[in-house]
Amino acid sequence: MMVPGPSGAAVSTHPLSPAPKTLLDLFAHQPSPQSDGRLPVRVTYLELAPADWTRRGLKPDLDVAIETVTAPTAALYRELYDRIGRPWLWYERRQLSDESLAALLAAPGHELHVARHDGELVGYFELQDGEQECEIVFFGLTLDYIGRRIGPWLLDRAVERGLAPRGLRSAARVILNTNTLDHPKALDTYRKAGFQPVRSETRELQDPRVLWPEVYRWPPA
Numbered sequence: 001m002m003v004p005g006p007s008g009a010a011v012s013t014h015p016l017s018p019a020p021k022t023l024l025d026l027f028a029h030q031p032s033p034q035s036d037g038r039l040p041v042r043v044t045y046l047e048l049a050p051a052d053w054t055r056r057g058l059k060p061d062l063d064v065a066i067e068t069v070t071a072p073t074a075a076l077y078r079e080l081y082d083r084i085g086r087p088w089l090w091y092e093r094r095q096l097s098d099e100s101l102a103a104l105l106a107a108p109g110h111e112l113h114v115a116r117h118d119g120e121l122v123g124y125f126e127l128q129d130g131e132q133e134c135e136i137v138f139f140g141l142t143l144d145y146i147g148r149r150i151g152p153w154l155l156d157r158a159v160e161r162g163l164a165p166r167g168l169r170s171a172a173r174v175i176l177n178t179n180t181l182d183h184p185k186a187l188d189t190y191r192k193a194g195f196q197p198v199r200s201e202t203r204e205l206q207d208p209r210v211l212w213p214e215v216y217r218w219p220p221a
Helices: 020-025 074-088 098-105 151-163 186-192
Strands: 038-048 065-069 110-117 120-129 133-141 173-179 196-206
Touching: 038 186, 074 098, 074 110, 074 120, 074 133, 098 110, 110 151, 120 151, 133 151, 151 173, 151 186, 173 186
Parallel strands: 133 173
Antiparallel strands: 038 173, 038 196, 065 110, 110 120, 120 133
């Protein structure tokens, strides 16, 4: 998923960071905040059958390790969610209490996989098993690692894990959704991997840039 994350961040000076113009261009498609706090988005729901999966990810130039976090704390999850999701206006799980978030993270069939390079956060994907499918609930990279050809490779790892047998069952499909606030190439990336759109809808969200202007600064600096 990627229903709502900028960023607020100032342009990073990390050596892997995109050039400032490229960074700003990433968010050019996001509408300016409105005084009423309404934020309309178009959400596209996709699914992938095993036979349609096209592995596209080449091994990254960087040594990226993926850790399965077996008992994530609410604090760890909030850090991941904020660092990766804030640029794309993710906010809904920010509103959960620690107790509600902990229950979600401990739910049967929930998995959290975190990618790091030399100890630095690269990205994460979050899975949730259903009766017939596995959902990629959240998937994303930190801004410093966008444009390093890591995204398709990490998506392959998410799909691979989503389709892996769990006890006596295997998922018949992998599902996810993306919306018009996400990375401008997100939908195209999923389709190239074999995901097929099954439906779309327009939703009206609360704009986190209006709810928390000190966190979700606009325009991105």
